[in-house]
């Protein structure tokens with residue numbers, strides 16, 4: 001198929017993300033030949049998870065995750081698409097209209113295309129489907145709010161080659177090297193706490209609950225996305241939806257990128273079916289569910305535990321002396337089958 005890839009942002013662009021890539025996501029990039037274009041990956045293996053709750057710290061072994069810098073990763077993915085024949089235009093916003101045409105807007109101009117299949121991967125904050133009522137997202141109003149920032153240097157509580165999570169009432173904060181010398185901080189915050197205290201004070205409270213010094217945030221440095229947990233119909237007519245645009249849970253497990261890539265890798269037969277005029281909705285939904293069902297269940301379980309720091313501390317404390325805890329923490333990582 002002739003493929004046109006558009007993004008409303010100018011590339012390379014930053015995306016709010018912790019930048020920890022799960023082993024299964026790394027395997028997709030390997031299969032697509034993209035890893036070789038990413039700088040210094042081997043030096044950025046993250047081999048343990050440090051969890052701090054109520055001032056007590058636990059180090060758990062994990063299957064190696066990789067610290068990736070999102071601007072470079074996403075640029076490398078676009079370059080791989082171009083090398084395989086796609087045309088890429090950045091700074092172009094797309095809108096899928098009710099008659100399955102696509103309006104592209106850039107520099108005050110607009111044009112309309114009628115593609116044989118449309119894949120929407122416009123993330124949590126995307127607007128490409130705003131004129132299609134059947135794709136209205138179902139958002140869990142009480143779900144956490146995501147905030148994050150890139151820090152210029154390592155925060156005092158964080159460890160090299162590890163993902164560090166600080167859990168408390170009000171949310172949890174993860175820190176990891178970002179792959180370019182800076183550090184990513186990503187947090188999932190209780191919306192009630194944010195409404196009451198604002199994001200920065202909520203973050204400060206989370207650190208204070210473990211007697212930790214919070215990083216200093218410059219004005220405007222902290223960026224946020226709204227309620228994270230949402231899902232929508234993943235296909236209708238000639239439109240297929242993938243990645244965060246289709247469904248999103250909390251970022252705690254650092255798997256959102258890998259979920260998006262693992263599903264995208266399977267989209268080809270469904271895109272072909274849509275282009276032939278068949279309705280791919282059921283099969284596409286089933287294919288994504290097959291890939292993600294157990295990961296979503298695991299993510300829900302881990303997030304529930306993290307939301308209760310006392311219970312989390314108890315489980316970690318009880319498991320500290322048993323080798324089974326290390327086995328479990330490795331098994332919870334999403335590794336290649």
Ligand SMILES: Cc1cc2nc3c(=O)[nH]c(=O)nc-3n(C[C@H](O)[C@H](O)[C@H](O)COP(=O)(O)OP(=O)(O)OC[C@H]3O[C@@H](n4cnc5c(N)ncnc54)[C@H](O)[C@@H]3O)c2cc1C
Pocket residue numbers: 006007008009013015016017018019020021022092093094095121122123124125126127128146147148186187225242243244245251253254255256257258260
């Ligand atoms: C705070 C936080 C921390 C996270 N940490 C991690 C982590 O450590 N590891 C991990 O794996 N995942 C993490 N995630 C999740 C991860 O960032 C996402 O799951 C992943 O980026 C999903 O990719 P995507 O392609 O679906 O969407 P995105 O990466 O959001 O890309 C969507 C693109 O669509 C473009 N767009 C939007 N609207 C339009 C339009 N109308 N027309 C054209 N283009 C449009 C945007 O410019 C953007 O470039 C985190 C998320 C948050 C919020």
